[in-house]
Amino acid sequence: MTTTTSPRVINDALHAELAQRWLMPRARDAHKGDFGPMLLIGGDAGYSGAILLAAETALRAGAGVTTVACAELTAATLWLHRPELMALAVKQRADLMPALSQARVVVVGPGLGLGAWAQMLWPTLALAGPQQVLDADGLTWLAQNPQPHPARILTPHPGEAARLLQCSVAEIQQDRIGAVHALQARYGGAVILKGAGSLIADGTRCWQCAAGNPGMATAGMGDVLAGLIGALLAQGLPLFEAAALGVSLHARAGDMAAEQGERGLLASDLWRPLRRLLNPIEPVR
Numbered sequence: 001m002t003t004t005t006s007p008r009v010i011n012d013a014l015h016a017e018l019a020q021r022w023l024m025p026r027a028r029d030a031h032k033g034d035f036g037p038m039l040l041i042g043g044d045a046g047y048s049g050a051i052l053l054a055a056e057t058a059l060r061a062g063a064g065v066t067t068v069a070c071a072e073l074t075a076a077t078l079w080l081h082r083p084e085l086m087a088l089a090v091k092q093r094a095d096l097m098p099a100l101s102q103a104r105v106v107v108v109g110p111g112l113g114l115g116a117w118a119q120m121l122w123p124t125l126a127l128a129g130p131q132q133v134l135d136a137d138g139l140t141w142l143a144q145n146p147q148p149h150p151a152r153i154l155t156p157h158p159g160e161a162a163r164l165l166q167c168s169v170a171e172i173q174q175d176r177i178g179a180v181h182a183l184q185a186r187y188g189g190a191v192i193l194k195g196a197g198s199l200i201a202d203g204t205r206c207w208q209c210a211a212g213n214p215g216m217a218t219a220g221m222g223d224v225l226a227g228l229i230g231a232l233l234a235q236g237l238p239l240f241e242a243a244a245l246g247v248s249l250h251a252r253a254g255d256m257a258a259e260q261g262e263r264g265l266l267a268s269d270l271w272r273p274l275r276r277l278l279n280p281i282e283p284v285r
Helices: 012-022 048-060 072-081 093-102 116-125 137-144 158-165 169-174 176-187 221-234 239-260 267-277
Strands: 008-010 038-041 066-070 086-089 105-108 132-134 152-154 190-193 199-201 206-209
Touching (some): 008 012, 008 239, 012 239, 038 048, 038 093, 038 221, 048 066, 048 072, 066 072, 066 093, 086 093, 093 116, 137 158, 152 239, 158 176, 176 206, 206 239, 221 239
Parallel strands (some): 066 086, 152 190
16 A cells, blocks of 8 residues: 545535535425435344444435345344334345345445345345445455445445455555555445545545544444435435435534533434535525
């Protein structure tokens, strides 16, 4: 890995520019099909929390028709907790195919697990969807079976990045800019290297998020980010812009949620400030 030029910082001005360009008020005649279909795949038995956080974030971030493909036990949990979601119980690979063929965006990984259920699905998931967000356990499966995808966003933390590049976490952290470029060169699409000062790269651009705080170092934050980015893709943002704006929105929502203190911050605490950040311009009525 070789460090290249310094990344462009997503400061207040750049964030405002992105928001003004991509978060305009919706047309008065918009319908749910304009912002989907979106499919999230994960939630093996015992891992319902991760996929639920990702899926509910997608809804709260503006995704229209939103389906979760998950293990049978998880489907019951989703139906009870969030009736706005469609839950698809997947027992075999064929169960997944109709929803997969219709999806505009596919988010793979939250709560996917590393067991037999995920192993059965992975050959179908590796290149699934016209646009894909790959997170969490999906990144572990990708590291074992490397395949590039030009329309995929990877969201590794340093440990996952080390597995994807077959190096140590120390090497990733020693040269984070070089690492995000190496990940993008190997796997294609756009890559988010998470951590303090998250980096976003797509082969021509490299940006760095200036927002965020240590209170966000808690379980579920990555699931919220994956759902948010998937929702932005479903609403028509290009790959890099969805990744960059998603990271900035996520970090800024974390800062707003931490105004009462960083310690004790929950991933779901981001939902309320995200709603405000996602609607920066009042619609004309």
